[in-house]
Amino acid sequence: MSDVAGHEVHGSRVGEWPAGDLVDLWGRACSGVVKHGFVIEFRDLEPPRTGIFDGLRIVLDPDVSFEMQCFLLLHLFGHSVQWVAPSLEHKLADLQHTEDREHFMSVLHAYELEAAGFGMQLMREVGVTGLDAWYSDFVATDWRYVEGYYQTNQLPDWKSCVVSGGPPVMPAPIPELRHHQVEVRFAF
Ligand SMILES: [Zn+2]
Numbered sequence: 048m049s050d051v052a053g054h055e056v057h058g059s060r061v062g063e064w065p066a067g068d069l070v071d072l073w074g075r076a077c078s079g080v081v082k083h084g085f086v087i088e089f090r091d092l093e094p095p096r097t098g099i100f101d102g103l104r105i106v107l108d109p110d111v112s113f114e115m116q117c118f119l120l121l122h123l124f125g126h127s128v129q130w131v132a133p134s135l136e137h138k139l140a141d142l143q144h145t146e147d148r149e150h151f152m153s154v155l156h157a158y159e160l161e162a163a164g165f166g167m168q169l170m171r172e173v174g175v176t177g178l179d180a181w182y183s184d185f186v187a188t189d190w191r192y193v194e195g196y197y198q199t200n201q202l203p204d205w206k207s208c209v210v211s212g213g214p215p216v217m218p219a220p221i222p223e224l225r226h227h228q229v230e231v232r233f234a235f
Pocket residue numbers: 122126159162234235
């Protein structure tokens with residue numbers, strides 16, 4: 048089995064991705080995030096927080112699994128872009144001030160997908176090409192998790208949210224950034 052590439056064994060199963068691919072992603076993604084001007088920090092975060100960002104830094108809890116850290120780094124990079132790109136600022140008002148539940152969920156979904164696109168773009172920029180399906184499934188899984196939380200007011204069981212063969216995330220060009228501190232925000 049050892050000479051079979053991990054993705055051929057596992058498909059794109061979230062939670063089962065082979066470590067070698069993720070170690071490569073981790074190194075490259077860290078470099079990309081830092082080159083885009085964000086600091087990466089590890090800190091002990093109060094559960095259920097796994098990662099936070101404030102426009103200047105992305106903070107991860109090292110107790111989270113390595114695979115989740117890889118996803119969070121890409122995911123929180125995407126959200127960080129949304130909060131410091133002047134061209135995207137107008138979209139944040141809807142996210143913060145939409146009262147109607149159904150409309151809020153569609154605004155939130157668009158916000159999550161946009162962030163996902165910036166994460167995919169970062170992978171492209173740093174030359175990671177074999178993890179598109181893994182990342183897309185992670186994005187779909189994360190959305191089911193977030194949606195479940197808003198529907199039930201309780202954090203769902205992550206494993207019950209795992210998606211396999213989800214829709215591919217399209218890379219989105221990263222706009223000009225003007226780094227500044229924003230209110231500390233959670234992974235979603
Ligand atoms: Zn998010």
